[in-house]
Amino acid sequence: MIEAQQLTKRYGEKTAVDHLDFVVRPGTVTGFLGPNGAGKSTTMRMIVGLDAPTAGSVTVDGRPYARHRAPLQEVGALLEAKSIHPGRSAYQHLRALALTHGIPRRRVDEVIDLAGLGSVARKRAGAFSLGMGQRLGIAAALLGDPRTVMLDEPVNGLDPEGVLWIRTLLTSLAEEGRTVFVSSHLMSEMALVADHLIVVGRGRLLADTTVADLVRRAGGDTVTVRTQDPARLREALAGPGVDITGQVGSEELQVTGLTAREIGLAAADHGIALFELTPRTVSLEQAFMDLTRDAVEYHATTTADRTPGRAA
């Protein structure tokens, strides 16, 4: 359980985190969502005591992180990818961290296997790819068998297999009763794993809600349909409470008020071929964009083309 009360961090004139209040509960995956520069990483650094809050407080299971007897057993954190010395091997890195807490060698081997680092554990970490570095960071986070697992942008740099691995891992950690707190700037990624969402923009809390709620608030059961014959499908689906939009000449339609299942059945009844039937995703991303539009730190000329960079 992580509890932030009026948590604030200022760097000179700039307020990175602005009076945040939130609670991250055990047993579910909580997504920490916001555009780049929204204050996610700063918040996470304050949770593990690397940065001191300018005002307010944050506790883990009722105490500031540094007051715990075995901090690594309390919170396992993956912060920025490379929090390692490139000259040490993965094994040596994990072993050095384990020694501070008296964590046995056996546990070091366990997390190396868990993270799939067995074949490279004795190689210098400096030669690791971004994805391997992430896996090592996650191995370090799990080292103390922590009650709370906190990962900052864990899917960065991972290949599809790694992304899937993270999703499964997060879900199983939450099922074991742990508190799981994961940041991302990608709504689509969060929607797949998180039950609860804490959305921030420019350091302020924008929403503290569930994924389902956010969709509902965005007015969202939109289904994207691509079909051979948009005009006939429009006719087939038309009815009270159903809203269909689409561009002339495009085979793509946005349908609200009907489920994907209903649309599929209706199309089949009328013998209209469908190429795509995708519920929810677009509207969820849109809900996030709407929520954070005013809070985006770096506007590009098109909203879709957000500048990648270090999250702060």
Next chain:
Amino acid sequence: MSTLTAGTETPRNAGPARPAYRVSTRGVLRSEWAKLWSLRSTWITLALGLLFLVAFGLIAATRYRSGYASGTLDRDFASSTGLELSLFGTNFAQLALGVLGVLITAGEYSTGMIRSTLAAVPRRLPVLWAKAALYGTVVLVVGTAGAFAAFQIGSGILSGTPAAMSLTHAGVLRGLFGAGLYLGLVGVIGAALGMLLRSVAGGISVLVAALMLIPGLVTLLPSSWQGDIGPYLPGNAGQAMYALTHDATTLSPGAGLGVFLGWTALALAGAAYRLVRTDV
């Protein structure tokens, strides 16, 4: 589903079977010990420091001997003692060993390792004490061993010359142990400066300035000031710890040790303050 199987579904980490780990002083020391020896730079730089200490002592002794044999000793050299000649390499060894001290702490900042380190030990100060104590001890041992080796080999070369000395000669043992202790403290100061400045380049610059450049700059001051300030500078006070002869312009070995310990404590205090007060 029976009640028995339902029981196994309770969260794993809620049970009493959870191992009781805790951060301990011993644990932090063991961790820093493992970190020290798992980097190649430690081995290379320690070897280099030892090599400088012994090799330069031998070169100085050899030059003295050949100069003495041919009757062409320059004036600087003519009054040298066996101890001075053997410890000629200290100046070079202190650079290597001090730089390694800086690397041990500032290297954590330049690589990002410090975030992992301080997440594991969020009280922070034990990390500084452990690094300083372990590295200081390692350099003390290496430095003392090197000083004795340089002296013993140097004595062989110098035997039969006016500079010849043995371990039983008054002040020699104190000088050799003093040199080892001096190098150990230089290592601690290097580690403290690295932690204070959080930059490898910055730490090395300040270290070199404090030990080697400032004593030279002081000679530009009026001579009455030189006498007041000069002996108390880190480099000069440190040299007094292992010099055989002392005069009005130098401190006694005990006073030199006291002053040098003071500088070490100052550097450590600055490092501790910054470590506790500043975000990483």
